[in-house]
Amino acid sequence: MAGFTEDELVAAVRTILAEDVPGVRLGLGDDAALVEPGPHLVVLTADQLIESVHFRRETTSAHDLGYKALVVNVSDVAAMGGSPRYALVSLGVPKSVEMTWIVELYAGLRDAASEYALAIVGGDTSLSPTVVISIALVGEVAHSLAVTRSGARPGDRVVVTGTLGAAAGGLRIASAQKHDLAAVASKQGRTLLAAHARPVARVGEGQTLAREGATAMMDVSDGLAIDLGRLCRESRVGATVVLPNVPVSPALFELRSALGIEPLELALGGGEDYELLASLPPRAVELTTQLLKDRFGTKLTDIGEIRKGEGLVAIDADGSERPLEAQGWDHFAGT
Amino acid sequence: MAGFTEDELVAAVRTILAEDVPGVRLGLGDDAALVEPGPHLVVLTADQLIESVHFRRETTSAHDLGYKALVVNVSDVAAMGGSPRYALVSLGVPKSVEMTWIVELYAGLRDAASEYALAIVGGDTSLSPTVVISIALVGEVAHSLAVTRSGARPGDRVVVTGTLGAAAGGLRIASAQKHDLAAVASKQGRTLLAAHARPVARVGEGQTLAREGATAMMDVSDGLAIDLGRLCRESRVGATVVLPNVPVSPALFELRSALGIEPLELALGGGEDYELLASLPPRAVELTTQLLKDRFGTKLTDIGEIRKGEGLVAIDADGSERPLEAQGWDHFAGT
Numbered sequence: 001m002a003g004f005t006e007d008e009l010v011a012a013v014r015t016i017l018a019e020d021v022p023g024v025r026l027g028l029g030d031d032a033a034l035v036e037p038g039p040h041l042v043v044l045t046a047d048q049l050i051e052s053v054h055f056r057r058e059t060t061s062a063h064d065l066g067y068k069a070l071v072v073n074v075s076d077v078a079a080m081g082g083s084p085r086y087a088l089v090s091l092g093v094p095k096s097v098e099m100t101w102i103v104e105l106y107a108g109l110r111d112a113a114s115e116y117a118l119a120i121v122g123g124d125t126s127l128s129p130t131v132v133i134s135i136a137l138v139g140e141v142a143h144s145l146a147v148t149r150s151g152a153r154p155g156d157r158v159v160v161t162g163t164l165g166a167a168a169g170g171l172r173i174a175s176a177q178k179h180d181l182a183a184v185a186s187k188q189g190r191t192l193l194a195a196h197a198r199p200v201a202r203v204g205e206g207q208t209l210a211r212e213g214a215t216a217m218m219d220v221s222d223g224l225a226i227d228l229g230r231l232c233r234e235s236r237v238g239a240t241v242v243l244p245n246v247p248v249s250p251a252l253f254e255l256r257s258a259l260g261i262e263p264l265e266l267a268l269g270g271g272e273d274y275e276l277l278a279s280l281p282p283r284a285v286e287l288t289t290q291l292l293k294d295r296f297g298t299k300l301t302d303i304g305e306i307r308k309g310e311g312l313v314a315i316d317a318d319g320s321e322r323p324l325e326a327q328g329w330d331h332f333a334g335t
Numbered sequence: 336m337a338g339f340t341e342d343e344l345v346a347a348v349r350t351i352l353a354e355d356v357p358g359v360r361l362g363l364g365d366d367a368a369l370v371e372p373g374p375h376l377v378v379l380t381a382d383q384l385i386e387s388v389h390f391r392r393e394t395t396s397a398h399d400l401g402y403k404a405l406v407v408n409v410s411d412v413a414a415m416g417g418s419p420r421y422a423l424v425s426l427g428v429p430k431s432v433e434m435t436w437i438v439e440l441y442a443g444l445r446d447a448a449s450e451y452a453l454a455i456v457g458g459d460t461s462l463s464p465t466v467v468i469s470i471a472l473v474g475e476v477a478h479s480l481a482v483t484r485s486g487a488r489p490g491d492r493v494v495v496t497g498t499l500g501a502a503a504g505g506l507r508i509a510s511a512q513k514h515d516l517a518a519v520a521s522k523q524g525r526t527l528l529a530a531h532a533r534p535v536a537r538v539g540e541g542q543t544l545a546r547e548g549a550t551a552m553m554d555v556s557d558g559l560a561i562d563l564g565r566l567c568r569e570s571r572v573g574a575t576v577v578l579p580n581v582p583v584s585p586a587l588f589e590l591r592s593a594l595g596i597e598p599l600e601l602a603l604g605g606g607e608d609y610e611l612l613a614s615l616p617p618r619a620v621e622l623t624t625q626l627l628k629d630r631f632g633t634k635l636t637d638i639g640e641i642r643k644g645e646g647l648v649a650i651d652a653d654g655s656e657r658p659l660e661a662q663g664w665d666h667f668a669g670t
Contacts, residue, residue, distance in 0.1 A: 050467065
């Protein structure tokens with residue numbers, strides 16, 4: 001990354017991200033950005049992606065990385081029932097990184113910003129021993145429609161959007177030492193890789209779930225079991241999960257033996273799906289399912305029930321119950 | 336940092352930061368935070384501190400680091416004439432870091448938050464090969480009082496708060512291989528170290544400068560010469576700096592020979608002072624100087640003039656002029 005100064009980098013970033021966005025009074029390049037306040041509650045979230053922990057530069061394109069870094073933050077706003085508006089992007093890069101890599105990264109950020117109709121209004125760039133992308137996102141949500149993790153009530157159904165496990169399958173492929181090339185090149189292999197590289201944030205789905213009465217909601221970033229455990233803990237309830245009903249990504253079944261994976265295990269324990277997990281009063285499930293299908297082509301699946309007490313219970317096909325262990329990605333335990 | 340999980344860390348952070356703050360509907364622990372919108376413009380800024388680039392763990396206490404990480408962001412809001420309100424803190428730490436270190440870091444963050452009356456409402460924690468602290472700050476400013484970098488006009492005076500160079504002097508002491516112990520232990524040595532370790536953000540001063548008609552403003556984070564160059568470039572003007580008028584930190588003169596430093600050089604080129612640099616119509620200088628002294632005990636110094644054209648000119652004691660080179664800390668050029 002020799003041969004350019006911080007001011008030159010900032011100028012390049014401004015060129016890539018230049019856009020007139022309603023509500024932005026002052027964007028990149030000053031001490032801070034200025035945006036118009038809206039009438040709604042302000043949603044604030046932040047997430048960072050760190051090289052060798054969240055991604056490897058050898059297996060991730062800069063464009064995908066920028067895109068994903070923004071989408072994971074959008075997903076957090078979606079999980080509140082909100083709309084993303086403004087992002088701040090702080091980037092740390094080693095000297096060895098080429099300017100073209102940085103430009104591609106910002107192009108990915110710009111594409112995600114455009115996809116989700118938000119503006120990147122500020123941030124920071126500096127040297128770093130390893131690539132670090134820190135994003136803070138400001139969104140908005142109508143006062144009556146904000147959905148937290150803490151409102152689930154016994155009797156509510158547990159629902160989840162889309163399918164689960166594909167991102168974890170893609171990660172398996174991307175980080176495999178030895179590849180089964182036929183499996184990787186197959187339609188299913190590419191589906192899994194894409195799920196990991198370019199996740200989708202369920203913004204419209206989150207707003208529909210909020211309007212239809214979701215009592216609690218979060219996105220599945222660390223794995224269904226661990227994340228449902230968190231939702232239940234915040235709501236001071238327990239939950240059942242009917243294992244045969246968990247919407248496992250179909251591509252996982254096709255590549256089961258080629259990749260040596262257990263599809264249900266990845267669906268329960270694999271992270272980074274960014275689907276929405278919510279509790280919904282039983283009477284609202286049918287209509288909400290229909291609305292998500294009609295409006296977004298997104299499947300909503302009823303996978304279980306909120307119960308009194310605490311802890312998660314897995315229900316097998318034969319109706320037998322056993323504790324569902326909170327598997328998933330814990331950054332510190334490293335399990 | 337063995338022996339605790341991400342959920343345990345989040346719980347500990349929530350305990351440290353627990354506080355009821357007006358305007359915060361939902362703080363730490365959910366997918367995102369929810370805060371009340373205000374009537375004013377929203378100020379957004381982000382900055383990250385990266386180990387071995389911005390600090391070294393061997394020479395910085397965790398408490399000071401947390402404190403400083405927040406203050407440098409508050410300074411950016413101050414430089415717009417705004418008030419800080421909400422912060423998002425994302426932390427990356429290596430496995431080798433002890434929980435007590437993290438607790439001390441958050442204690443420093445909490446102390447700075449309390450000092451500047453803002454709330455830490457969210458963020459993220461994860462493993463990282465090196466310590467990374469990324470902060471995004473949301474503030475507010477009345478529509479008519481926001482001051483950008485781009486409004487300086489020929490004839491305006493160039494003013495700066497406080498004194499310059501002390502933080503750079505402190506960094507010299509902190510990173511010296513061989514210490515002159517008498518110099519370090521002296522009152523002046525401790526003044527310099529404190530300036531580097533615990534900077535002050537000029538929030539009230541920024542608001543007063545804005546109200547008294549500052550046409551452009553920024554904080555001095557990379558050094559007076561480089562930062563004034565940026566302000567002038569954004570305003571499409573040039574400026575003079577009367578060198579004998581630059582408010583050099585007095586402690587630098589006392590330790591000149593002991594530390595082998597050139598005080599004026601550090602004042603012009605050293606970063607991290609976080610003083611405010613502004614352009615002010617000539618008629619406003621006297622009153623503003625008086626107000627800053629009366630209200631905050633802060634000195635305001637007239638150091639030069641905004642001129643037509645471009646570039647910076649240094650004026651020596653004898654009135655002779657020469658180009659002022661933009662010295663300072665560029666993260667990429669590494670000068």
